[in-house]
Amino acid sequence: MTTVRTKKLKIGMVLADDVRDIKGRLLLSRGKAIDPDHIRIFKIWGIPQVEVAGGPEDDDAPPAPIDPAWLEAARQEAEQLFILTERDHPAIKEIFNQAVQYRATRRTLPPPDSLPPEEASAPAKEPNRDFLEKFIDQDIALPEIPSIVIELNEVISDPLSTADQMAQVINKSPSLTALLLKIVNSSFYGLPSRVDRVSLAVTLIGTRELSSLALGISILSIFKSIPSSLLTMRSFLKHSLACGIIARLLAAQKSMRQTEQMFTAGLLHDIGRLILFIYFPEEALGCLRRARQTSDRLYQVEKKRLGCHHAQIGKYLLNRWRLPLFIENTVCFHHEPADAPDPVPAAIVHVADLLVNALGIGTSGERLVPTLDARAWETLELSPSCFEVVIHQTIHQLNTLEFLLPGNRP
């Protein structure tokens, strides 16, 4: 009997043990020969590896053991980053352990504190407590959303819209079509055969699902750069993409139907911070500095200094763009999920954001791992043991979606 990772499974291998999902439901019994559909199902359900009959394959060597020195360095680093969290909470305990393993394997070092130095003679800036009002009053010249976003929105909100109408909208944009087909053919969906046209992708994945995915991708493409003194666009988008992937996987664990909308909500969760970085870099820098000096949560510093935080700015923007209320509210309450009209989606993005910060995949400015809202965690009714599979799948899917990040676009 040998353990084989899902991506290395070959057709015809025989299962030496039952394969079950995270809730213990039987997916495939021992003794079955593996076919392409089985591999697809394992990928969708996040099965990282299975037991097969026979000896090890030559190219399936076990992962190299982690250097104890790196493990210890990662543990010490995590001790610092987790200071705001309730370390005895079972979910945090598991996330901490997974983060140490991940950071030790990747040998990631904490990013240097790259904020520009504060000028000694600079007068202290008064907090701007009416920021959202000022932001709305000034009617900041936000980039116009492309007409395709408006059309996608119409497709999503119209219950009678058809797969053909959806495909027609997407086909108007060759770049969006190319991106979507790349996503659809990646392991993000794990489809058994190649999809070469949008109409087929819509049929396989669903009208609302594909349009929601297209919506998120189109919106983040609007913004091109962040002042490099704050952080890089690539790093910000990596954080957003990983959060979207994790939100989708957690939604699948909960058997939610709106998994693609959860991906979009995760992808857009910090869009308000993107607005701050791009249009109000001085205010953003002041908040980043303050959070570093005090070890306070960045969103709380924003609230104190600006009178509102990035999630509320995000809500305003998404509302102005008439995005679905589900996405608007999930983004708005991702730091305060218990206050959300629908706490489950907000709690999913809340946990996804915490996990991304714990692993250190990209950044949206937070240095420390956020606190876990215990009520939100209870709302989800998930077991901490799900994180191992979710992290494994996230890394795999993030690698296959790397082309969405700046510098990799087709």
Ligand SMILES: [Fe+2]
């Ligand atoms: Fe956030």
Ligand SMILES: [Fe+2]
């Ligand atoms: Fe975030």
